[in-house]
Amino acid sequence: MQSILVTGGAGFLGSHLCDRLLEAGHDVLCVDNFFTGSKQNIRHLLSNPHFELMRHDVTFPLYVEVARIYNLACPASPIHYQHDPVQTTKTSVHGAINMLGLAKRVKARILQASTSEVYGDPEMHPQTEDYWGRVNPIGPRSCYDEGKRCAETLFFDYHRQHRLEVKVARIFNTYGPRMHPNDGRVVSNFIVQALRGQDLTIYGDGQQTRSFCYVDDLIGGLLKLMDTPADFAGPVNIGNPCEFTMLQLAELVLKLVGGKSKLAFAPLPQDDPRQRRPDISVAQDMLQWQPRVSLEDGLQETIAYFRATLAA
Numbered sequence: 001m002q003s004i005l006v007t008g009g010a011g012f013l014g015s016h017l018c019d020r021l022l023e024a025g026h027d028v029l030c031v032d033n034f035f036t037g038s039k040q041n042i043r044h045l046l047s048n049p050h051f052e053l054m055r056h057d058v059t060f061p062l063y064v065e066v067a068r069i070y071n072l073a074c075p076a077s078p079i080h081y082q083h084d085p086v087q088t089t090k091t092s093v094h095g096a097i098n099m100l101g102l103a104k105r106v107k108a109r110i111l112q113a114s115t116s117e118v119y120g121d122p123e124m125h126p127q128t129e130d131y132w133g134r135v136n137p138i139g140p141r142s143c144y145d146e147g148k149r150c151a152e153t154l155f156f157d158y159h160r161q162h163r164l165e166v167k168v169a170r171i172f173n174t175y176g177p178r179m180h181p182n183d184g185r186v187v188s189n190f191i192v193q194a195l196r197g198q199d200l201t202i203y204g205d206g207q208q209t210r211s212f213c214y215v216d217d218l219i220g221g222l223l224k225l226m227d228t229p230a231d232f233a234g235p236v237n238i239g240n241p242c243e244f245t246m247l248q249l250a251e252l253v254l255k256l257v258g259g260k261s262k263l264a265f266a267p268l269p270q271d272d273p274r275q276r277r278p279d280i281s282v283a284q285d286m287l288q289w290q291p292r293v294s295l296e297d298g299l300q301e302t303i304a305y306f307r308a309t310l311a312a
């Protein structure tokens with residue numbers, strides 16, 4: 001049993017990670033400032049004696065004794081991270097500095113939740129970890145993309161300079177229960193629109209592709225990455241390589257939800273990538289990991305969650 005810090009633990013991914021760490025018998029300290037996270041996501045854990053919740057902003061230093069740190073704190077959806085872009089960069093960069101400083105002081109192993117956005121709008125498809133990316137440094141998405149890139153730099157510099165045991169996961173689009181209903185991400189958008197009987201908004205011509213990883217698969221990948229040998233830092237793509245166009249996703253959601261919604265087309269937002277699919281060979285080789293949940297099965301679970309949430 002270990003004492004494990006999860007920053008952003010009240011968020012979508014963080015709350016599932018807390019669940020899995022507690023199930024494995026660990027003590028979990030969940031740190032969150034509730035910017036996008038919610039107490040609802042972790043309410044079922046509050047009475048667990050192995051779970052502790054601390055309201056704290058990772059842009060400020062933190063002094064706690066832990067053996068491992070999962071650094072997930074950061075708004076992940078464009079609506080949220082563009083709301084206060086300066087704070088988004090601070091959360092990624094100052095948050096990384098503070099958590100790396102903590103890891104160094106207490107000799108903890110630390111994992112960074114990085115993102116496929118570090119690849120920007122890629123010229124290479126699918127993306128392998130050695131691709132350096134094509135990111136606009138001054139656009140509306142840059143606070144997130146460049147913040148996460150700088151955080152990766154810090155992780156690798158602490159690894160080289162201070163011999164810190166770091167792990168960098170590049171997470172690709174993930175979906176599942178506890179996503180925010182109004183965060184503008186495509187899976188939650190489509191499901192909520194379909195459940196409300198509204199038309200599904202397709203940006204552009206709907207031919208742009210994404211790959212979608214179910215949350216249980218993703219968390220399994222993070223846990224395996226954390227357990228890799230001390231000298232392996234990554235980065236590792238964690239996501240589902242099955243690629244779907246937005247039109248295919250919309251049609252599947254309509255089939256599973258039923259109802260009378262149609263498709264409504266709207267202009268493509270600035271810097272929206274055309275294609276995004278992970279090459280997961282490194283995860284397969286180093287973690288013996290690959291996703292197992294099909295899009296249809298994962299969507300069923302997610303639709304059931306949103307149906308219950310919207311009805312409450």
Ligand SMILES: NC(=O)c1ccc[n+]([C@@H]2O[C@H](COP(=O)([O-])OP(=O)(O)OC[C@H]3O[C@@H](n4cnc5c(N)ncnc54)[C@H](O)[C@@H]3O)[C@@H](O)[C@H]2O)c1
Pocket residue numbers: 007008009010011012013014031032033034035036037038056057058059071072073074075076077091095113114115116170171172173174175
């Ligand atoms: N969900 C995805 O598809 C995806 C894809 C790539 C990367 N990621 C990364 O995974 C992590 C978790 O994403 P998520 O989807 O669960 O998003 P989320 O918004 O649900 O969770 C982020 C959590 O961090 C907290 N937070 C934000 N700023 C903070 C701060 N300054 N101090 C303390 N807590 C703070 C929020 O309140 C929230 O609980 C993020 O770092 C995100 O960049 C997610």
